[in-house]
Amino acid sequence: MKKQTLVGNIITYIIVGFVAVIALFPIIYTVASSFKTNAEILAFPERIFPRNPSFExxxxxWNSEDFNIKQMFWNSTYYTVICVFVTLLSSTMAGYVFTRGEFPGKKLIFAVFSATMFISLGTITVYPLFDILTAINLNRSLWGLILVKIFSISIVNIYLSRSFIKTIPTALDEAAIIDGCSFISIFFRIILPMIKPITATIGILAFQSSWNEYLMPSIFTTSVPSQRTLIVGVVALKNSGDGAASWNLMLAGSTVALIPVLIAYAIGNKYFVSGMTAGAVKG
Amino acid sequence: MELTNTKKSRQLNSKTKMTLQCYLMLSTQIIGFIVLTAYPIFWAAKWAWFYFDNIPQNTRFVGWENFINIFKDSAYWRAWGTTLKFAVCKIPIELPLAMLLAVLLNRRIKGQGAFRAIFYMPHIVSVAIVGLIFSNMFDYFGVINGLLTKFGVLTEGVNWFDNPNTALMVIVLASTWSTFGTNMIYFLGALQTIPEELYESAYLEGAKPFTVFFKITLPMIAPILQTVLLLAINGTLHINDLVLVTTNGAPGGKTFTVMSYIVKQFVPGFAEANVNIGYGCAMALITSVMYCIIGIVYSKLSKRLSEIY
Structure with a gap:
């Protein structure tokens, strides 16, 4: 055992505690301030907790026409649900195909998919994406972005599920083959039920990233404000030029945007961390 | 003879079946790669040679002009300067902090799990919301000025976003706040793989804690440090949303990083109407080539880190 002195432990607690306060402060401040009136936010900036908390x-x-939080919450919800479902299905399937499948071109396709981690021209490529969407009669909209998501490769999640499926013994597959199961139905009947831990990790990471996404939903919904997600809408409020006049709405909106991920984090804390470390080691 | 033939054909048959099913399962992603990744690259590589602003009669071939203009574009190179300044400010704060916290939590203190969860928590907050929160806190009428004047650190509030240096400082703080926990978890994971005996024998021989850190801990986690540093450099080069939300370039576009500058100049919803997209394509190409070079140079330079043990 290392030497653990009392003084050392006290110093440790002081430093760690201090950083913990800094880590929590912006979140606590945001949530607390969302219960203040705008006058209190501006007049007493040094006050962290509201004197007369209100749900105003x-x-x-909730009632605002311009800042339609109900609609935005709904947009965020269906966007996130579809993204999570699509990511889960496509990345576990790809993980399965790249471990158990044998077909010409396997190595090449895997290498090409892996390369998508590094090749990127950034946001300029939204122009050709818009062209494609127009060509198939779909507007620039959240649904257009969802279509893009359905066809995109989430390579980190493929790596995660691939390395997990590798640990599952092949005996079950072989038994299923003898029983006449096809390659696809082995995935749905045998593999998918057995990889629940990794689907939880991928699902929670996909939930967090699509709920939190800003740039792409913002670009795709500029001409259709009614389809803004919550994050896009709250930021749009800042850029609308009202500035300080709408801090209260912004803080309330931020809190509403924060709550789902905080709940997910409280429930699935270990999945966040396991996904992150596994992704770093394997990816 | 006949028997082996039917067996062979059945095997062949099942092989083609398997191939078909594999391609079927990968179909969306293969189509996606061709249409959403490969095609846009060729698209950009083509239009980089044109003046192209979405008005057909203006479109014309310009040859090297877009590329030459990039080298004359002082705002673009200032964005590079800002990005490098951002990296140079952020990484030396963030990584030592993450390392210190990892070493402290590795002492197996009570509440280790809770502290780990708290340090990682900022990372789950949307980067856009992080930008909003920090621009609110550092507003002239915000909580930071309020607290600093209350405790007498400042006599009057500071206009954090009126000066490029302080504005960049806010971005550095926001960004560090958002990611230090992830790096701490990488370091903590690495520390926990170091065998206890190494420390025991070092302490038996009377080594001081600092010596132990530099002679045992640091070399043992060098490979992880190489990865973490790569991720940190990559992260700072790609910083984008945070800048757009926190300062949106304020004051006067001086805090744009490379990625956010490209978005602000060329991407619909952020840029002005009818910009020269061809120029944007050239800029995106040059930028990604330079990022590639940085990545290659880094992996060459840092090779020693992964080979220490």
């Missing part, structure tokens, strides 16, 4: 900001946001 939430009620205003």
């Amino acid at each position: 900001n939430y009620i205003t946001a």
Whole structure:
């Protein structure tokens, strides 16, 4: 055992505790301030907790026509649900194909998919994407972006499921083959039920990233404000030029945007961390 | 003879079946790669040679002009300067902090799990919301000015976003706040793989804690350090949303990083109407080539780190 002195432990707690306060402060401040009136936010900036907490900001946001929080919450919800479902299905399937499948071109396709981690021209490529969407009679909209997501490769998640499926013994597959199961039905009947831990990790990471996404949903919904997601809408409020006048709505909106991920984190904390470390080692 | 033939054909048959099913399962992603990744690259590589602003009669071939203009574009190179400044400010704060916290938590103190969860928590907050929160906190009428004047650190509030240096500082703080926990978890994971005996024998021989850190801990986690540093460099080069939301370039476009500058100049919803997209394509190409070079140079330079043990 290392030497653990009392003084050392006290110093440790002081430093770690101090950083913990800094880590928590912006979140606590945001949530607490969302219960203040705008006057209190501006007049008493040094006050962290509201003197007379009220739900006024939430009620205003709920009833507001310009800042349609109900609609935005719904947009965020269906966007996230579809993204999570699509990511789960396509990356576990790809993980399965790349471990158990044998077909000409396997190595090449895997290498090409892996290369997508590094090849990127960034956001300029939204122009050809718009062209393609127009060509198939789909507008620039959240649904257009969802279509893009359905066809995209999430290589980190493929790596995650691939390395997990590798640990599953092949005996079950072989038994299923003898029983006449096809390659695809082995995936749905045998593999998918056995990889629940990794689907939880991928699902929770996909949930967090699509719920939190800003740039792409913002680009795809510029001409259709009614399809904005919550994050896009809250940021749009900042850029709308009202500035300080709408801090209260912004803080309430931010809190509403924060709550789902905080709940997910409280429930699935270990999946966040396991996904991150596994992704770093394998990816 | 006949028997082996039917067996062979059945095997062949099942092989083609398997191939078909594999391609079927990968079909969306293969189509996606061709249409969403490969095609846009060729698209950009083509239009980089044109003046192209989405108005057909303006479109014309310009040869090297777009590329030459990039080298004259002082705002673009200032964005490079900002990006490098951002990296030079952020990484030396973030990684030592993450390392210190990892070493401290590795002492197996009570509440290790809780502290780990708290340090990682900022990372789950949307980067856009992080930008909003920090631009609110550092607003002239915000909580930071309020607290600093209350405790007498400042006599009056600072306009954090009126000066490029302080504005960049806010971005550095916001970005560090958002990611230090992930790096701490990488380091903690690496520390936990170091065998206890190494420390025991070092302490038996009377080594001081600092010596132990530099002679045992640091060399043992060097391979992870190489990866973490790569991710940190990559992250700072790609910083984008945070800048757009926190400062949106303020003051006067001086805090744009490379990625956010390209978005602000060329991407619909952020840029002005009818910009020269061809120029944007050339800029995106040059930028990604330079990022590639940085990546290659880094992996050459840092090779020693992964080979220490």
